[in-house]
Amino acid sequence: MRDIKELIGNVEKYKNVLLQKCFESKKNTVxxxxxNGQPRILKWYVPGLKQNMDLEYSILKKGFSDLTLPSPLEKDAENNVLVMSYIMGENVCDIINDPRKVIEEKQKVAHLLADWFVNFHTFFKSEDGFRLRGDANLKNFILSRGRIWGVDFEESRIGKPSEDLATLCVSVLSTDPMFIDEKFELCQIFLDTYLKSVKWDVEQLNADISYALLERIQWRPNDEEILRKYATKIRNKGLRVARHNF
Structure with missing residues (x-):
């Protein structure tokens, strides 16, 4: 991953930018x-991912006034940079995994996450099918002023809503502390809230959760045994039964 200081130091239009914090990112520099005195997010895409920048910009441009997404302020095609509004708040991954947070606060977040996905899938649904947010991990959500905000849409694509839901559930279950009873409860609240709110059927959810757990092995090879174990249980018995059948 490139250092954002290269951009700030070498590109004239960014020379007055004041760096506050860098974020972890698998591909690009964020x-x-x-x-000019205003808090912003700079996302600097690697040269081969210009299409990702175009996709993310188009989603933000279309959805930011109706959904809780960052505002896209500028697409700098020459330098592969997207400038967005900064969402000040608490990362949802930190909330869900913080042992000092009461369960009621986490349950509320699970409800809010479900509402966010209902709104996103509803808003972007078209004749082509459902647009997924993609990379639906907890770290890509922020709780700000009592609302959930989604960030990072460069992996968005057309697909089944269950794929987004499965990725979110796997993010809940497999972040530390992994596979504890509280995590299964939060997943069930999230799924139940979503399923009660939408007018379309969501099929093969347990199979998609199982598959998403197996996909995670490539990023978490040291956890392969436990990821495979729960992938098998959830595929064979379902999320609700797997929770109580260790």
Whole structure:
């Protein structure tokens, strides 16, 4: 991953940018900065991923006024940079995994996450099918002023809503502490809230959760045994039974 200081130091239009914080990113360089006194996010895409920038910009441009998404402020095609509004708040991954947070607070977040996905899938549904947010991991959500905000849409694609739901559930279950009873409860609240709110059928959810757990092995090889174990249980018995059948 490239250092954002290369961009700030070498590109004239960014020389007055004040760097505040860099974020972890698998592919691109993402930073919280101040531009002309205003907090902003700079996302600097690697040269081969210009199409990802175009996709993310188009989703934000279409959805930011109706959904809780960052505002796309500028697409700098020459330098492969997207400038977005900064969402100040608490990362949802930290909330769900914080032992000091009461369960009621986490349950509320699970409800809010479900509402966010209902709104996203409803808004972007078209004749082509459902647009998925993609990369639906907890770290890509922020709780701000009592609302959930989604960030990072470069992996968005057309697919089945169950794929987004499965990725979110796997993110809940497999982040530390892994596969504890509380995590299964939060997943069930999230899924039940979503399923009660939508007018379409969601099929093969347990199979998609199982598959998403197996996919995670490539990023978490040290956890392969436990990921395979729960992938098999959820595929064969379902999420609800797997929770109580260790």
């Amino acid at each position: 930073a919280y900065v101040v531009i």
